[in-house]
Amino acid sequence: MSVRIDATDRKILAAMQADAAQSLDEIAKSVGSSKTPVWNRIRKMREAGIIGQQTVLLDAEALGFEACFFVLIRTSEHDADWQRRFLKALKVRPEVQEAHRLAGDIDYILKVRVQNARAYDTFYQALISEVKVHNVTALLSMEEIKSTVALPL
Amino acid sequence: MSVRIDATDRKILAAMQADAAQSLDEIAKSVGSSKTPVWNRIRKMREAGIIGQQTVLLDAEALGFEACFFVLIRTSEHDADWQRRFLKALKVRPEVQEAHRLAGDIDYILKVRVQNARAYDTFYQALISEVKVHNVTALLSMEEIKSTVALPL
């Protein structure tokens, strides 16, 4: 199931995180190896699921997604059926970029990316009509100071 | 500065978000066009900054990053120098995957990805020794229900 990751593997992952478009040769050179061994390591890590989707980061504002909310959710319902419906609702909605179940008195946090405040309200109304939640606090982002998907390898 | 984005451009962006590793030919076929026009659109959107970094999503848990915190920060200091030092501290630290300045009574939210709770404490102690903050609430993620960087185009 799990694969041992050594220092070279970590260098490869760091290089791919920084720029997945660069060629095998470039990665190989930057980690001090050559094409084939690097390629074999990448293949193994892909098969093990350590390396997942390859994607591009888009400029959300340029594409009209100008509002970003963090939503703190408390619920009184903790039965299995409620949770199943709630999770499904989150997974289905593309506005929900992140959803975490939390420890402590807040039960869930969401990151929701939408065109504007009105679009958020539409999302919010749709969500609470689908599943009952006890208390919702929306935090509006004024400025994205930092955003990265890179892990600090 | 800004570029007009039409329906074909959006299809291309959606395809690239879903899988940036697929070939130009595949993208062209899925949007109902062919290589060259698609390539020209991609180049324009890259130059306009709409298409940014190309990266891979890694399995954080498999790589030993088993703890994820959302950190809510209130501050009493709002002068320019404090803010400058605070922002710099966030940008420099690789554990901080996201940082937003908020509207409302909470001033900042961070998403911090670390090996374990002890590593979070190390980060926290280092941060508050660098810049004074009034109130900090850490929310520990128990389960990542959903995580995507894709915009709902």
Next chain:
DNA sequence: CCTGAAAGTTGCTAGCC
């Protein structure tokens, strides 16, 4: 586990519709 090379694909450019 690495090196080197062969074979098939692809990215990117240029010229034509």
Next chain:
DNA sequence: GGCTAGCAACTTTCAGG
């Protein structure tokens, strides 16, 4: 603006040290 054709560069595989 889109399509066809072409070459250089790349990914991927495989035999051999």
